[in-house]
Amino acid sequence: MRVALHVNVDHVATLRQARGTRYPDPVEAAFAAERAGADGITVHLREDQRHIQPRDVRVLRETVRGLLNLEMASAESTVALALEVLPQHVTLVPERREERTTEGGLDVVGQRASLGPVIAKLRAAGIKVSLFIAPDDAQIEASKALGAEQVELHTGDYANAVGDARAHELASLARGAAKAHALGLRVAAGHGLTAENVGPIAAIPEVVELNIGHAIVADAVIVGFAPAVRAMRRAIARGRSGR
Numbered sequence: 001m002r003v004a005l006h007v008n009v010d011h012v013a014t015l016r017q018a019r020g021t022r023y024p025d026p027v028e029a030a031f032a033a034e035r036a037g038a039d040g041i042t043v044h045l046r047e048d049q050r051h052i053q054p055r056d057v058r059v060l061r062e063t064v065r066g067l068l069n070l071e072m073a074s075a076e077s078t079v080a081l082a083l084e085v086l087p088q089h090v091t092l093v094p095e096r097r098e099e100r101t102t103e104g105g106l107d108v109v110g111q112r113a114s115l116g117p118v119i120a121k122l123r124a125a126g127i128k129v130s131l132f133i134a135p136d137d138a139q140i141e142a143s144k145a146l147g148a149e150q151v152e153l154h155t156g157d158y159a160n161a162v163g164d165a166r167a168h169e170l171a172s173l174a175r176g177a178a179k180a181h182a183l184g185l186r187v188a189a190g191h192g193l194t195a196e197n198v199g200p201i202a203a204i205p206e207v208v209e210l211n212i213g214h215a216i217v218a219d220a221v222i223v224g225f226a227p228a229v230r231a232m233r234r235a236i237a238r239g240r241s242g243r
Contacts (some may be wrong), residue, residue, distance in 0.1 A: 003202050003236050004041040006069050007033040007229060008190075008213025013043075014050035020238065026052065027059050029225055031237040033216075036229035040067030042211045046095060047075045051096070054081055061085045069211065074111075084126050090122050091130040091152055091211075105134035105154040108142040119147050130188060135176025150186040152211060153177060155201055159192025168202050177206035195231050197218070199239030210236060 006150050009026040016024055030041040041064045043052045060068055070087040071193050072078040073095035082090050092115065094106045108115060108131055115131075122129050130150035134157075140145040158169035177187045189201050189210030202208060212232060220227035 001208060003207060003240055004039040004067075004209040005037070005229075005233055006042045006067065006209060006211045007038040007216055007232075008042040008044070008071075008211055009033065009212055009217070010042075010051045011042050011099040011217040013053070013056060017051055026056050027063060029217075029220075030060055030064055031223040033229050034065055036226035037233045038066065038229055039209075040064070040089075042069040042071060042091075042213065044071035044078050044093065045078055045081065047073060047078060057081060057085055057087070060085055062226060074115060079118055079121065082122060082127065086125060086127060089128045089130065089148075089150075091132055092118065093132040097124055104156070105136070105139060106132050107132060107141040108114075108139050108146065112142060112146060116146050123147060130186075132190075135172045135179075137179055139174075140176060140180045140183065140185070143180075143202075144183045148185065150188055150208075150209075151180050152188040152190055153180075153207075154191050155189050155193055158201070159194070159197055173201065177204050181206035198232065198235050202236040202239030203242060 009029040012024050012029040017235060041060060045052050045057055057070060067089055068087040069089040069091055071091045071093050072084055074092055092106060119129050127149050130152050131143045131148045132152045132154060133143060135153045140151060153173055158166060161169045180187050186208060187206045188209035189207050193212045194215040200215040215234055216228045
C-alpha cells in the first residue's frame with residue numbers, strides 16, 4: 001500500500017509572519033506541494049497564531065484538492081474554527097506557548113475528561129479525529145476508548161536518536177503501530193522526519209500516512225518546493241519497497 005504524504009506548510013507562514021508581509025503564502029505552497037505529488041496538506045493553527053492564521057485555514061479548505069489536516073490543541077477558539085471550516089481531518093496535539101515546536105505526544109490518559117467532549121463534537125460534525133501520541137500502549141488504548149479514528153505516532157525521539165538508540169526508538173514505533181492497527185486505529189506518523197531518515201518509518205507496514213513539513217520547507221528554500229516534495233515522495237517509496 002502506498003504511504004500518503006501530507007505536507008505541512010506551517011513554516012512558509014513562519015517566514016511570512018517574520019516580516020508581517022502577505023508573502024510567501026502557505027496557500028501557494030500547498031498548491032505547489034499537491035502538484036508535486038502530496039496527497040494532502042497539514043497546518044497547525046496554534047492558539048497564539050505564530051504562523052498559520054485563521055484566514056489560511058479558511059482559504060486552504062476551499063483550495064486544497066486532497067485532504068486538509070488541521071493540527072490544533074483542544075482550546076475552545078480552535079475547536080470553534082474547526083467546526084466552522086470543517087476540514088476533513090483534525091489532529092489534536094499538545095501545545096505550550098514557550099515551545100518552538102511540538103515537543104512530545106498528547107497525554108490522552110491524563111486528559112480523558114477534557115478530550116472526550118472535544119472528540120465527540122468534532123466527530124459529530126463529520127470530521128475524522130486523530131491524536132498525536134507517543135507509541136505507548138496506554139496512550140494508544142485511551143485513544144481508541146475516546147473514539148479517535150486514527151493516531152499519529154510521534155517520531156521526534158526516533159529522528160533525534162543515533163545508533164542503538166535510534167534502533168530502539170524505531171522498534172518502539174513499530175510495536176506501537178502494530179498495537180494501534182490491531183485495535184482498529186488508522187496509523188500515521190510524523191515529526192522530525194527528513195528524506196534521510198524517513199525510509200525505516202515508511203517501511204512499517206501499518207503506517208499509512210506521514211506528515212512532514214520542516215524538512216520539505218527547508219529543502220524548498222534551496223531547491224524549490226516541487227523538487228523538495230518529489231524527493232520526499234521518492235524517499236518514502238524506497239522505504240516502503242525496502243530498497
